[in-house]
Amino acid sequence: MFDVIVVGAGVVGPCVATSLARQGRKVLIVEREWTMPNRIVGELMQPAGVKALKQLGMIRAINNIDAIHVDGYYVSYYGEHVDIKYPDKSVLNTIDTDPVPGALKDGSEDKLESDSTLDIAEWDNVSTLRGVAFHHGEFLMNLRMICLEEPNVTKLEGNVTDLLHEGERVVGVKVGNTDEYRAKLVVCCDGIYSKFRKELYHEKQPDIGSYFVGLDLVDAQLPRKNHGHVILGKHAPILVYQISPHHTRILCAYRSSQLPKQKEVLEYLRSQVLVSLPKSLQPCFEKALQAEKNVYKSMPNQFLTAKPNTVPGLICIGDSLNMRHPLTGGGMTVGLNDAVLLGKLLSTVSNDELLDHGIMLEKMLTFHGERIPLDAVLNTLSIALYTLFAADSKYMELLQRGCFGYFQRGGECISGPVGLLSGMIQRPGLLFYHFFNVAFYSCYMNFCDRGILLSPLALWENICTLAIAACVLLPYLVKEML
Ligand SMILES: Cc1cc2nc3c(=O)[nH]c(=O)nc-3n(C[C@H](O)[C@H](O)[C@H](O)COP(=O)(O)OP(=O)(O)OC[C@H]3O[C@@H](n4cnc5c(N)ncnc54)[C@H](O)[C@@H]3O)c2cc1C
Numbered sequence: 299m300f301d302v303i304v305v306g307a308g309v310v311g312p313c314v315a316t317s318l319a320r321q322g323r324k325v326l327i328v329e330r331e332w333t334m335p336n337r338i339v340g341e342l343m344q345p346a347g348v349k350a351l352k353q354l355g356m357i358r359a360i361n362n363i364d365a366i367h368v369d370g371y372y373v374s375y376y377g378e379h380v381d382i383k384y385p386d387k388s389v390l391n392t393i394d395t396d397p398v399p400g401a402l403k404d405g406s407e408d409k410l411e412s413d414s415t416l417d418i419a420e421w422d423n424v425s426t427l428r429g430v431a432f433h434h435g436e437f438l439m440n441l442r443m444i445c446l447e448e449p450n451v452t453k454l455e456g457n458v459t460d461l462l463h464e465g466e467r468v469v470g471v472k473v474g475n476t477d478e479y480r481a482k483l484v485v486c487c488d489g490i491y492s493k494f495r496k497e498l499y500h501e502k503q504p505d506i507g508s509y510f511v512g513l514d515l516v517d518a519q520l521p522r523k524n525h526g527h528v529i530l531g532k533h534a535p536i537l538v539y540q541i542s543p544h545h546t547r548i549l550c551a552y553r554s555s556q557l558p559k560q561k562e563v564l565e566y567l568r569s570q571v572l573v574s575l576p577k578s579l580q581p582c583f584e585k586a587l588q589a590e591k592n593v594y595k596s597m598p599n600q601f602l603t604a605k606p607n608t609v610p611g612l613i614c615i616g617d618s619l620n621m622r623h624p625l626t627g628g629g630m631t632v633g634l635n636d637a638v639l640l641g642k643l644l645s646t647v648s649n650d651e652l653l654d655h656g657i658m659l660e661k662m663l664t665f666h667g668e669r670i671p672l673d674a675v676l677n678t679l680s681i682a683l684y685t686l687f688a689a690d691s692k693y694m695e696l697l698q699r700g701c702f703g704y705f706q707r708g709g710e711c712i713s714g715p716v717g718l719l720s721g722m723i724q725r726p727g728l729l730f731y732h733f734f735n736v737a738f739y740s741c742y743m744n745f746c747d748r749g750i751l752l753s754p755l756a757l758w759e760n761i762c763t764l765a766i767a768a769c770v771l772l773p774y775l776v777k778e779m780l
Pocket residue numbers: 305306307308309310311328329330331338339340341342343344456457458459487488489490492493510597598599600615616617618624627628629630631633
């Protein structure tokens with residue numbers, strides 16, 4: 299009998315297990331594969347994710363893995379580009395940065411250390427916030443190591459095949475179809491392909507809008523060092539970011555709601571992606587295509603709006619609760635901030651009270667409400683930006699061009715959107731404001747292009763553009779806010 303069973307040791311599982319163990323609970327963490335995974339997910343963490351790792355006392359998970367700090371984004375659009383810097387550190391005064399109770403055991407677990415790639419004196423001295431990029435597998439192994447160092451944590455390797463029920467209540471897990479483990483609370487962190495989110499969602503399946511195809515570039519020359527690169531054009535958006543001194547990840551969006559066929563993907567990468575890349579990246583992309591012809595990786599880009607955790611004895615968190623388009627790199631940030639929130643809310647609940655559904659339901663409704671500002675911003679932004687950046691119609695192309703033009707204006711037109719994207723400004727109203735500013739700016743650019751003579755045509759196009767902008771943003775924003 300454990301106090302808590304955590305299913306899954308991906309990004310969120312070890313963080314939840316650690317914070318609950320540090321609060322004095324006996325935790326069992328079950329993972330089917332403890333060896334280092336090799337995936338193309340979770341490689342760029344936004345500043346609000348870094349902040350959450352500090353609150354959890356697990357920031358050193360980004361140490362000694364050749365991580366590369368990220369200062370912001372470089373967005374290129376048909377050969378033009380804009381630089382987008384992450385917000386000033388002063389924004390930290392506007393959001394919660396307090397540690398999870400019990401998370402800092404010796405008071406220093408929220409401090410990064412210098413290593414072969416991260417210089418902490420320099421990190422502390424810059425005025426702007428930083429994100430970080432790394433090999434996902436190495437980051438995960440560090441998270442797991444920190445978690446397993448906790449005396450209250452027990453590790454188990456195995457596939458959780460079922461949840462144990464007593465009436466409506468989840469009371470434990472079945473591992474490998476045979477062994478049964480019981481606990482007062484089961485926290486499900488089983489990720490993108492979650493087997494157990496159906497307890498909460500019943501029939502609802504996540505929406506798949508596109509795929510990301512990922513390749514590894516060796517010794518790539520990026521136009522802007524220490525920046526995530528977003529390359530826009532006729533093709534679906536392309537993301538490029540350095541994840542270690544010699545390795546750079548390229549993720550190419552592929553418009554399809556079904557697993558793409560290899561031949562079609564390779565043809566797309568050669569005919570559309572290669573020619574759209576900055577010249578300095580083309581040689582290593584060609585090499586990667588040769589080397590990875592048969593082994594490039596692809597992942598579905600899914601969207602799932604969170605529901606309140608109302609099942610007695612069970613909490614879903616991380617991708618099992620909620621997913622967004624990975625274009626904006628917000629998944630780990632949402633998951634880690636949820637782990638912070640959960641740790642804080644449960645810190646006032648005794649082990650016996652974990653069994654009290656009334657108390658837990660109240661906590662879970664608070665959890666749902668308090669996570670909305672960040673979650674609604676990052677999730678809605680991800681899908682809105684993907685829809686614009688993957689423009690597949692005339693009006694979307696107008697919005698895409700308007701969005702780039704809006705960034706080119708600088709000032710508030712950059713600081714607002716990047717504050718939202720970094721997870722540091724958690725105000726859905728500001729997302730609404732900037733999105734519709736982009737839409738009106740797109741209309742203004744269209745009027746200027748069409749000129750006086752074609753202004754009736756421009757008026758009609760602008761009405762359609764505004765209507766489409768509303769259809770892109772509002773349904774997602776409203777769903778996320780409920
Ligand atoms: C293509 C792509 C790129 C992405 N890039 C980024 C990015 O750059 N930045 C970012 O912040 N986010 C990114 N994300 C999202 C991010 O990867 C996820 O939000 C994050 O990994 C979620 O963490 P998690 O712990 O919920 O799930 P996961 O990290 O997926 O972990 C789930 C764990 O549960 C284990 N598990 C599953 N089922 C069972 C079972 N039945 N029994 C035992 N163990 C089980 C799995 O083995 C796994 O270890 C990306 C997503 C995609 C699809």
